[in-house]
Amino acid sequence: xxxxxxxxxxxxxxxxxxxxxxxxxxxxxxxxxxxxxxxxxxxxxxxxxxxxxxxxxxxxxxxxxxxxxxxxxxxxxxxxxxxxxxxxxxxxxxxxxxxxxxxxxxxxxxxxxxxxxxxxxxxxxxxxxxxxxxxxxxxxxxxxxxxxxxxxxxxxxxxxxxxxxxxxxxxxxxxxxxxxxxxxxxxxxxxxxxxxxxxxxxxxxxxxxxxxxxxxxxxxxxxxxxxxxxxxxxxxxxxxxxxxxxxxxxxxxxxxxxxxxxxxxxxxxxxxxxxxxxxxxxxxxxxxxxxxxxxxxxxxxxxxxxxxxxxxxxxxxxxxxxxxxxxxxxxxxxx
Amino acid sequence: xxxxxxxxxxxxxxxxxxxxxxxxxxxxxxxxxxxxxxxxxxxxxxxxxxxxxxxxxxxxxxxxxxxxxxxxxxxxxxxxxxxxxxxxxxxxxxxxxxxxxxxxxxxxxxxxxxxxxxxxxxxxxxxxxxxxxxxxxxxxxxxxxxxxxxxxxxxxxxxxxxxxxxxxxxxxxxxxxxxxxxxxxxxxxxxxxxxxxxxxxxxxxxxxxxxxxxxxxxxxxxxxxxxxxxxxxxxxxxxxxxxxxxxxxxxxxxxxxxxxxxxxxxxxxxxxxxxxxxxxxxxxxxxxxxxxxxxxxxxxxxxxxxxxxxxxxxxxxxxxxxxxxxxxxxxxxxx
Numbered sequence: 253x254x255x256x257x258x259x260x261x262x263x264x265x266x267x268x269x270x271x272x273x274x275x276x277x278x279x280x281x282x283x284x285x286x287x288x289x290x291x292x293x294x295x296x297x298x299x300x301x302x303x304x305x306x307x308x309x310x311x312x313x314x315x316x317x318x319x320x321x322x323x324x325x326x327x328x329x330x331x332x333x334x335x336x337x338x339x340x341x342x343x344x345x346x347x348x349x350x351x352x353x354x355x356x357x358x359x360x361x362x363x364x365x366x367x368x369x370x371x372x373x374x375x376x377x378x379x380x381x382x383x384x385x386x387x388x389x390x391x392x393x394x395x396x397x398x399x400x401x402x403x404x405x406x407x408x409x410x411x412x413x414x415x416x417x418x419x420x421x422x423x424x425x426x427x428x429x430x431x432x433x434x435x436x437x438x439x440x441x442x443x444x445x446x447x448x449x450x451x452x453x454x455x456x457x458x459x460x461x462x463x464x465x466x467x468x469x470x471x472x473x474x475x476x477x478x479x480x481x482x483x484x485x486x487x488x489x490x491x492x493x494x495x496x497x498x499x500x501x502x503x504x505x506x507x508x509x510x511x512x513x514x515x516x517x518x519x520x521x522x523x524x525x526x527x528x529x530x531x532x533x534x535x536x537x538x539x540x541x542x543x544x545x546x547x548x549x550x551x552x553x554x555x556x557x558x559x560x561x562x563x564x565x566x567x568x569x570x571x572x573x574x575x576x577x578x579x580x581x582x583x584x585x586x587x
Numbered sequence: 588x589x590x591x592x593x594x595x596x597x598x599x600x601x602x603x604x605x606x607x608x609x610x611x612x613x614x615x616x617x618x619x620x621x622x623x624x625x626x627x628x629x630x631x632x633x634x635x636x637x638x639x640x641x642x643x644x645x646x647x648x649x650x651x652x653x654x655x656x657x658x659x660x661x662x663x664x665x666x667x668x669x670x671x672x673x674x675x676x677x678x679x680x681x682x683x684x685x686x687x688x689x690x691x692x693x694x695x696x697x698x699x700x701x702x703x704x705x706x707x708x709x710x711x712x713x714x715x716x717x718x719x720x721x722x723x724x725x726x727x728x729x730x731x732x733x734x735x736x737x738x739x740x741x742x743x744x745x746x747x748x749x750x751x752x753x754x755x756x757x758x759x760x761x762x763x764x765x766x767x768x769x770x771x772x773x774x775x776x777x778x779x780x781x782x783x784x785x786x787x788x789x790x791x792x793x794x795x796x797x798x799x800x801x802x803x804x805x806x807x808x809x810x811x812x813x814x815x816x817x818x819x820x821x822x823x824x825x826x827x828x829x830x831x832x833x834x835x836x837x838x839x840x841x842x843x844x845x846x847x848x849x850x851x852x853x854x855x856x857x858x859x860x861x862x863x864x865x866x867x868x869x870x871x872x873x874x875x876x877x878x879x880x881x882x883x884x885x886x887x888x889x890x891x892x893x894x895x896x897x898x899x900x901x902x903x904x905x906x907x908x909x910x911x912x913x914x915x916x917x918x919x920x921x922x
Contacts, residue, residue, distance in 0.1 A: 401889045405740035405832045407782050407821065421780070429764035445756075445826050446871040447742050449883055449898045454862040458843065458885030467888065480889045482896055484832040486742065489824050491780050497740045497819040508793065527789040536781040548784055550793030553802065554736045554815045561817055563784045 255283035256585060257317055259342070261333060262324035263287030263298055263307055266415045267347055270574035271322045274542075276301055278578055281585065288314055315340035320581045323347055324573070338374035343584060345376050345577045349461075352377040352469055359472045362579040363391050363520040369583040376580055379473060380465040381572030382406050382485065386496045387473055388544040388571065389564035392518030393502065393511055394474060400558075401480040402500035404466055408451060408485060409535060411492035411568045413438050421489055443489050451485040460485060493535030494568045499552050499561040508551055511560050515546045520571070525549055533565035541567055542575045590618035591920060592652055594677070596668060597659035598622030598633055598642055601750045602682055605909035606657050609877075611636055613913055616920065623649055650675035655916050658682055659908070673709035678919060680711050680912045684796075687712040687804055694807045697914040698726050698855040704918040711915055714808060715800040716907030717741050717820065721831045722808055723879040723906065724899035727853030728837065728846055729809060735893075736815040737835035739801050743786060743820060744870060746827035746903045748773050756824055778824050786820040795820060828870030829903045834887050834896040843886055846895050850881045855906070860884055868900035876902055877910045 258275060262268040268289070275282055287298045288310035297304045308314065310333065315321060321337045323330050323346035330348035337344040351357040358368040359377045361384055369376055379387075382404075390399055410417035416438045424434045424444035434442040441448060452462030467481035488495075506514075516523040524531050525547040533545030544566040552559025566572060593610060597603040603624075610617055622633045623645035632639045643649065645668065650656055656672045658665050658681035665683035672679040686692040693703040694712045696719055704711055714722075717739075725734055745752035751773045759769045759779035769777040776783060787797030802816035823830075841849075851858040859866050860882040868880030879901040887894025901907060 403738045403834045403889065405819075407742070407823070425760055425779075426764045429761045440865045441869060442871055444760075445824060446869050447823055447825060447830055448869055449830070449832070449867050450862060450865065457888075458862065458883070459888075460862070482834050482888045482894070484740075484834075484883070484896065484898065486830075486832065488742070488782055489780060490782060495782055495784070495821075497784070497821065499738045499817050499819075527785065527793065527795070530775045530785065532784050534776060534781050534783055536777055548793070548819070553792075553794075553817045554738065559817070561819065563819065 253281055255281045256319035257284040257286065258282050259286040259288055259315060259318045259321045260324065261288045261310055261321055262329070264289045264293045264296065265324050266411055266418065266569050267324035267573040269298070270569045271324060271577060272298055272300055274570065274574050274578045280578060280582065286314070286318065312336040315342050318342040320345060322577050322581065334375060343372060343376065344374060345378060345580045347378040347573050347577055349380065349465070351375050352379065353472065359469060360580050361387055361473055361576065362583055363388050363518065365473055365475065366583050369580055378573065378577045378580065379469045380462070381412060381568045382408060382494050382496055383466050383469045384572050384576055385494050385544050385564060385566035386466065386498055387470060388520050388566065389498065389515070389546045389562060390500065392514035392521060393506065396510065396514050397502045397504040397506060398476055399474065399479060400501045400503055402498055404481060404483045405497045406483070406485045407488045407490065407495040407535070409490040409492045409494055409568050410443060410487065412451065412494070418491060421491065439487065443487060446489065448487040449484065451487055459483070490535045491539065492568050493538045493565050494572060495535050495563065495565045497563055499559065501555045501559045505557040506560065508549055508560065511549050515549065520544055521546055523547070532563060535565050538565040539567055540570065542570050544571055588616055590616045591654035592619040592621065593617050594621040594623055594650060594653045594656045595659065596623045596645055596656055597664070599624045599628045599631065600659050601746055601753070601904050602659035602908040604633070605904045606659060606912060607633055607635055609905065609909050609913045615913060615916065621649070621653065647671040650677050653677040655680060657912050657916065669710060678707060678711065679709060680713060680915050682713040682908050682912055684715065684800070686710050687714065688807065694804060695915050696722055696808050696911065697918055698723050698853065700808055700810065701918050704915055713908065713912045713915065714804045715797070716747060716903045717743060717829050717831055718801050718804045719907050719911055720829050720879050720899060720901035721801065721833055722805060723855050723901065724833065724850070724881045724897060725835065727849035727856060728841065731845065731849050732837045732839040732841060733811055734809065734814060735836045735838055737833055739816060739818045740832045741818070741820045742823045742825065742830040744825040744827045744829055744903050745778060745822065747786065747829070753826060756826065774822065778822060781824065783822040784819065786822055794818070825870045826874065827903050828873045828900050829907060830870050830898065830900045832896070832898055834894065836890045836894045840892040841895065843884055843895065846884050850884065855879055856881055858882070867898060870900050873900040874902055875905065877905050879906055
C-alpha cells in the first residue's frame with residue numbers, strides 16, 4: 253500500500269495535536285510523520301500510533317520529501333512557509349485564513365466541493381470553523397436547492413482561541429469556585445458566565461473578520477457568488493463545540509419534512525430533531541466528534557415558502573479544523 | 588403625598604425579591620407593603636426600607652385594601668388569584684404569561700406603549716423578558732419607522748429559570764472545580780460549558796412557547812399586527828442578563844448613523860457601540876441594571892436598504908421582569 257509522508261506544522265497547538273490524532277484514527281496511510289513547531293517546542297515529542305516522535309523546529313528546509321503538510325499555524329507563519337512547502341513538492345493543506353480567498357487556492361469542505369481539491373497548485377485552504385459546521389449542516393439541503401441567503405448567529409466555543417482559550421475558561425471556573433476575580437488575557441473580558449459579541453477584528457462595514465468569513469467563504473465553497481449572509485459571531489463559555497442558529501432561504505420551496513430527510517441523508521451530518529423528547533444537539537453532546545449535528549428544523553416565519561431555520565453543533569477542533577484538513581488530504585490520495 | 592398599598596405575590600422568588608428592592612430604589616410611594624407567598628414561605632420576612640416585614644400566605648382574601656398587586660408567580664397561580672385581586676379593586680400587574688394575549692389585558696413596555704396601561708380592566712400584563720429587552724433596544728428605531736420583520740437569536744441567562752436556575756449553574760461551577768459530574772434538574776441537561784436550544788415547551792409549528800412570544804407579544808406591544816419574527820431561544824451559562832442578536836427590516840430605509848442616533852436618544856437605552864475599542868454590551872457588564880444596552884449596529888448584508896442588525900443586553904430579573912412591572916405601576920400613579 254502506498255504511504256505518504258505528512259508534516260504537521262504547528263504540532264503543539266490544539267488543532268495540530270488533533271490532526272495527529274485524526275491521522276491515526278482515520279488510518280491515513282502515513283509513511284513518515286513529521287511534527288513541526290517553533291524552536292521553543294522543538295525537542296518535545298508527540299505520540300503517533302504508539303511511538304514517540306520528536307518535534308522538530310519548522311524551517312524553510314523542513315519539507316523535503318513530504319507529500320502533505322497540514323498547517324495549524326497563524327496566517328503569518330502560513331505565509332512564511334507556503335513557498336518552501338510548494339517548492340518541496342508537498343501539498344499544503346492550510347487551516348489559516350491567509351490563502352482562503354485566493355483565486356488559485358481551492359477552499360474545500362469534502363462533503364460539499366470535493367472536486368475543487370483536485371485543482372490545487374500546491375495549496376488547499378481549510379475553511380473557517382463556523383463556516384464548515386454551518387455549511388455541512390446545510391449540505392443536504394443545498395443538494396436539493398441552492399441557498400440564497402441566510403442569517404447566522406453563532407455560539408462559539410473557547411477552543412477557537414486555541415489551548416490558551418480553553419485554559420482561560422478552565423482557570424476562570426476554578427477561580428470562581430475559590431472566590432477569585434477573573435483575569436482575562438486571551439479574551440477581551442471575562443468569558444465565564446458571560447458571552448462576548450466579538451470574534452476577530454473590526455472591518456469598515458461594522459462586521460468582524462470572523463463574521464464576513466461565513467459569506468465570503470460560503471460563496472466560494474458552495475459556488476454561489478451571489479450568496480448573502482448576515483452573520484453575528486459570539487463567543488460563549490463552552491469548551492470546544494460551536495453552535496450556530498441559521499435562518500436561511502432556498503431558491504425553491506422546501507417543506508420541513510423534505511429538509512429533515514435531506515439533512516439525515518447528508519454525509520457527515522446527523523439529524524437529532526425531536527423537541528418534544530428534548531432531543532436536539534448541544535455543544536457538550538457533540539464534543540470530540542467528527543460529525544455535524546443538526547436539529548430544531550422548522551419553517552421560518554418570515555419568508556414563508558422558501559425560508560427554514562435550524563440549529564447545528566460541531567466540534568470546532570475536529571470537523572471545524574483538524575478532521576476537515578485530513579479529509580482534504582484523503583481526497584487527493586483517493587485519486 | 589398620596590401613597591399606595593402594594594402586595595408582591597411571590598415575594599420569595601428571584602423576581603419577587605427584586606420587585607421589593609426596585610420599589611425601594613425607585614422610591615415608589617408605598618403605603619403598606621404586603622409580601623405574599625405560598626404557605627411554605629409564610630412567616631419568613633423581607634426587608635423593605637430598613638424594616639423587616641413578615642411574609643404572609645397568599646389566599647383569595649389577601650388583597651383587601653391593596654392598590655397594586657405585583658405578580659411574580661406561575662401562570663396557574665396568576666390565574667387562581669386574578670379574580671380575587673380584581674374583585675378587591677387592586678390593579679394586578681402580572682409577570683406571568685397567563686393574560687398577555689388576552690384582548691382586554693394591556694401588555695405594556697412603558698418606553699413603548701405607556702398609553703395602553705390606562706385601558707386596563709384590573710389586569711396589566713408584563714411581557715416576556717427577552718421580548719422586553721429586544722423591543723426596548725428597538726424602541727428608538729421604531730419611533731422613526733416601524734419594524735416589519737426580524738430574526739432574533741437569544742442568549743438567555745439562567746435567572747430566567749428563577750433562583751433554582753441560578754443555583755444550578757453555581758453548583759455546576761463549584762462541582763466542576765471539584766471534579767464532580769453535573770446533576771441537571773432545572774435544565775434538561777448540563778448548563779455549565781454548554782448551551783441549550785430549548786426554552787419553554789414545544790408547539791405544533793416546531794417553535795417553543797418562548798420563541799413565539801417575541802412575535803405574538805411584539806405585535807401587541809408595538810401595535811404591529813403584521814410583524815413577522817423568526818426567533819430561536821437558547822439558554823447560555825450566564826447568570827442574569829439576557830443578550831439578543833437581532834436582524835431586522837424597517838418600513839423605510841434607515842442609515843446606521845440614524846439608527847445609532849435613534850438608539851442613543853431612546854429612554855431606557857444606552858448605546859455602547861465601538862467595536863474598534865472593544866466596547867459593546869456583554870451580559871456581565873449589564874447585570875443588575877435597569878437599562879437595556881445596545882451595540883454592534885450595522886447594515887444587514889441581506890436586505891440592503893432597510894435591513895439593520897444589532898446586539899443588545901439587559902438584566903432579565905430587573906428590566907426583563909421586576910423593573911418593568913414597577914414602571915407599569917408608576918404609569919398609573921402619574922395620572
